[in-house]
Amino acid sequence: MSTQPGISEREPNPSGVTYDLDATATRELRQAVRRALAGYRGFTVDDAVLVADELISNAHRHGDAPRTCRLDLTRQGRYLRIEVDDASPRQPRHRTPDGSGGRGLMLIDRLASTWGVENHPRHKTVWAELALNRDGSSGRAPHLAAARDWPSRD
Template identity: 40%
Template sequence: MVDKDPGQHALDLAGDPAELGRVRGWARAALDGVPGVDPALLADVVGALDELASNAIRHGAAPRRVLLRHANGALRVEVSDGSPVRAEYRAPSTDGGRGLRMIEAYVDTWGQTEHDGGKTVWAEFALPPS
């Protein structure tokens, strides 16, 4: 784990789906006491983060990293991985295909950026004025 400042928290991920529980706990701890993050918003953030991290583990490649940032009235979740393959909607099936639709239900906005060696899928949540 690497924390650069009080408004930013980072966590490196392995490729094991069993670590998603660790990711959820880490996010809850990192966001504890952040102004504007009430239980309902925290549940949405953790739900979106769980899905983004799951997608990176399931469909991405190493290295994988999660970043939480909160500043200027917004909370941003970023999940980066080493695969250049963009996250895309898939037809729902018994094998998945619902992840990005679930993320849309939790967040105010989301997107992805490509970078050398992979991509970052991000989601943003508006924080209420303090």
């Protein structure tokens, strides 16, 4: 996890979009991620949808309104950056998974290439970036990428 990405590392796509999470269904955001990655298939899209879903769910569950989500292609389109803002000062934290949750940040940590938190005077931004130029998953979840290579059971 990082607390501040370098400015030189971020080159937002001018066509990036922002959604009001208090007025947009999570289902619509998942569809927006799929549309943004229309040229990709498989683990790349599935990982991105899952990371977006977890960030959005965490903002709804643990954050305060207003809440927004931005989707941008960065670094010449090689990464999808998902940013979720909320007004709560509480910081994301890993916790032991149990029946009520605790798996979200673990999934984000494994599926995203990098993620972090930017603190602002009146809100925070929890962000994640997923590499789009690799086969399989983001490269941080080798068990997912390796699954397609498992021998078939004949």
